[in-house]
Amino acid sequence: MSARRADAIVVGAGIVGASCAAALARDGLRVLVIDAGGAALGTTAAGMGHVVVMDDSREQLALTRYSQSLWRVQSDAVRAASELEWCGTVWVAEDETQLDAVRAKQRLYRDHGIDTEVLDETSLLAAEPKLRPGLAGGLLVPSDGVIYQPAATMALLALARTMGAEVLEGMTVEEIVACGVRCGADTFRADVVVNAAGAAAASLTPQLPVVPRKGHLVITERYPGFCRHQVAELGYLASAHVMTNESVAFNVQPRGTGQVMVGSSRELVGWDASVNRRVLGKMIARACAFMPALAGLTTVRTWTGFRPATPDKLPLIGRWPDVPGLWIAAGHEGLGITQSLGTAALLADLLAGRDPVIDPAPFAPDRGVPAAVH
Amino acid sequence: MPPVTRGAVTISADGRPVSVSAGVTVAAALLDAGISAFRRSVSGESRAPLCGMGTCYECRVTIDGVAHRRACLVTVAEGMHVTTAAAAGAGTDGRP
Numbered sequence: 001m002s003a004r005r006a007d008a009i010v011v012g013a014g015i016v017g018a019s020c021a022a023a024l025a026r027d028g029l030r031v032l033v034i035d036a037g038g039a040a041l042g043t044t045a046a047g048m049g050h051v052v053v054m055d056d057s058r059e060q061l062a063l064t065r066y067s068q069s070l071w072r073v074q075s076d077a078v079r080a081a082s083e084l085e086w087c088g089t090v091w092v093a094e095d096e097t098q099l100d101a102v103r104a105k106q107r108l109y110r111d112h113g114i115d116t117e118v119l120d121e122t123s124l125l126a127a128e129p130k131l132r133p134g135l136a137g138g139l140l141v142p143s144d145g146v147i148y149q150p151a152a153t154m155a156l157l158a159l160a161r162t163m164g165a166e167v168l169e170g171m172t173v174e175e176i177v178a179c180g181v182r183c184g185a186d187t188f189r190a191d192v193v194v195n196a197a198g199a200a201a202a203s204l205t206p207q208l209p210v211v212p213r214k215g216h217l218v219i220t221e222r223y224p225g226f227c228r229h230q231v232a233e234l235g236y237l238a239s240a241h242v243m244t245n246e247s248v249a250f251n252v253q254p255r256g257t258g259q260v261m262v263g264s265s266r267e268l269v270g271w272d273a274s275v276n277r278r279v280l281g282k283m284i285a286r287a288c289a290f291m292p293a294l295a296g297l298t299t300v301r302t303w304t305g306f307r308p309a310t311p312d313k314l315p316l317i318g319r320w321p322d323v324p325g326l327w328i329a330a331g332h333e334g335l336g337i338t339q340s341l342g343t344a345a346l347l348a349d350l351l352a353g354r355d356p357v358i359d360p361a362p363f364a365p366d367r368g369v370p371a372a373v374h
Numbered sequence: 375m376p377p378v379t380r381g382a383v384t385i386s387a388d389g390r391p392v393s394v395s396a397g398v399t400v401a402a403a404l405l406d407a408g409i410s411a412f413r414r415s416v417s418g419e420s421r422a423p424l425c426g427m428g429t430c431y432e433c434r435v436t437i438d439g440v441a442h443r444r445a446c447l448v449t450v451a452e453g454m455h456v457t458t459a460a461a462a463g464a465g466t467d468g469r470p
Contacts, residue, residue: 221434221441221442222416222441222442223441257416296440298442
C-alpha cells in the first residue's frame with residue numbers, strides 16, 4: 001500500500017464523506033477516503049435526493065439553507081453530473097388547520113429571505129395536476145431542488161481526486177484509533193480522521209448518539225411530467241420529527257429521467273434491511289391517497305436503507321474529544337443529501353481555524369444529547 | 375397466447391391506420407407495419423423487441439394512453455391506439 005499516511009482520512013465514501021474529501025482537499029490536505037463497500041452504496045443509497053430547506057428547528061433551517069446555497073455555487077460540471085434540478089417543493093395541506101401551518105411556514109421562510117407562495121386548492125392542482133381534488137392547498141417553495149445523489153457523490157469524489165485525494169473502496173475500517181484507522185493488518189495514519197460512516201458511524205465511535213432508522217423507497221418507470229415538483233405532505237416533518245417506531249408520509253420526487261421516486265417510511269427495527277411488505281403497502285397507500293394516479297404506474301425497484309438518526313434531529317459535526325484527531329460528520333438522518341456540502345464546509349472551517357458561516361455549536365458531536373434511543 | 379385467427383383488425387400505429395391479422399401481438403403488428411424503433415433508452419438510443427416473451431421490456435409502447443405496455447404480451451384489438459417513442463419525438467417513453 002502506498003498511502004500509509006495522509007493528512008486526513010475520511011471514513012465513508014457516501015455523499016457526506018465525498019463532500020468532506022473535496023472540502024479538505026481544497027484546503028490543501030492530502031486526503032484518503034476509505035469505504036467498506038463502494039462509494040454511495042450505503043446511507044447515501046437510502047436517500048431520495050432532496051436539496052431542501054427544512055424548518056424542524058432554527059438550527060436545521062440554518063444548516064439546510066446554508067448547504068442549499070452551496071449546491072447553487074458548485075461548478076457546472078458537478079451540478080450537471082449531479083442531475084441537479086431546481087424543481088421546487090410543494091408542501092401539501094390536507095385541511096384548514098394545515099393551511100394555517102402553511103401560512104406560519106411562509107412567515108418563517110420570509111423572515112429568512114426565502115420566497116414562497118401559498119396555494120389554494122385550485123392553484124395546488126394547477127401546480128401538481130395528479131394530486132387529488134379536495135385538498136386545502138399548499139406551499140410552493142421554488143428554491144428547493146433535487147439531485148441524483150449517487151451521481152453527485154461520484155462527481156464530488158472525482159473533484160476531490162483532481163485535488164490529490166485517493167479513494168479506497170472495498171476496504172473496511174475496523175477501528176478508529178488515535179490519529180489513524182486500522183483496516184485488518186494495515187494501519188493508516190493521519191492528523192485528522194473524519195468519521196463520515198453514515199448509519200454505521202456509531203459502530204466505529206460507539207458513544208455517538210446515532211441509531212439506524214430504516215426507510216423504504218420505490219422508483220417507477222419513466223413517466224415524464226407525472227409530477228413537476230418534489231411534493232410532500234405537510235405532515236412529513238411531523239413524521240420525521242417524532243421518534244416513533246413506525247411512520248409513513250407522502251413524498252414524491254420527479255427524476256431527470258422522468259422516473260418518480262416515492263417515499264417515505266421510518267422504522268426503528270435495528271439492522272433488518274428486508275423489505276417489509278406491510279410497511280411498504282402503508283407507504284404506497286399513503287402516497288396514493290394524495291396522488292391516486294400513482295397506483296397505475298409501474299415500479300422498477302423497491303429497496304430499503306438506514307438513515308442515521310440522532311435524538312435531537314441535528315447532525316453531529318465537529319471534533320470528538322475522546323479520540324485524538326477524530327472528527328465527526330454523521331447523524332444527518334434524512335437530510336444528508338441536502339446537508340452534505342454545508343457539513344463539509346463547517347468541518348473544513350473548524351479544522352482550518354476559520355470562522356464558520358453558521359454557528360457550529362448546535363452540531364457539536366459532544367453537545368450532550370441523550371444516548372441512543374434503543 | 376391465443377391462436378392466430380383469420381380476419382383483420384385495424385389499429386392506429388403512431389397515428390397511422392394499420393390493418394393486421396387478428397390475434398397477433400402488438401409487437402408483431404408494429405414490426406409488420408415497418409416500425410422498428412419502439413422506445414428509446416435513457417440516453418436516447420432506439421430500442422426494439424428482443425426476447426418476445428415479456429422479459430426484456432425493450433418493446434414497451436404506449437397503448438390506449440397507458441405507458442410502458444409490453445407490446446410482445448398484448449394482443450391487437452380493433453381501434454387500439456399504439457404510440458412509440460419514435461412518434462413521441464422525445465428521448466423518453468411515455469411522453470404524450
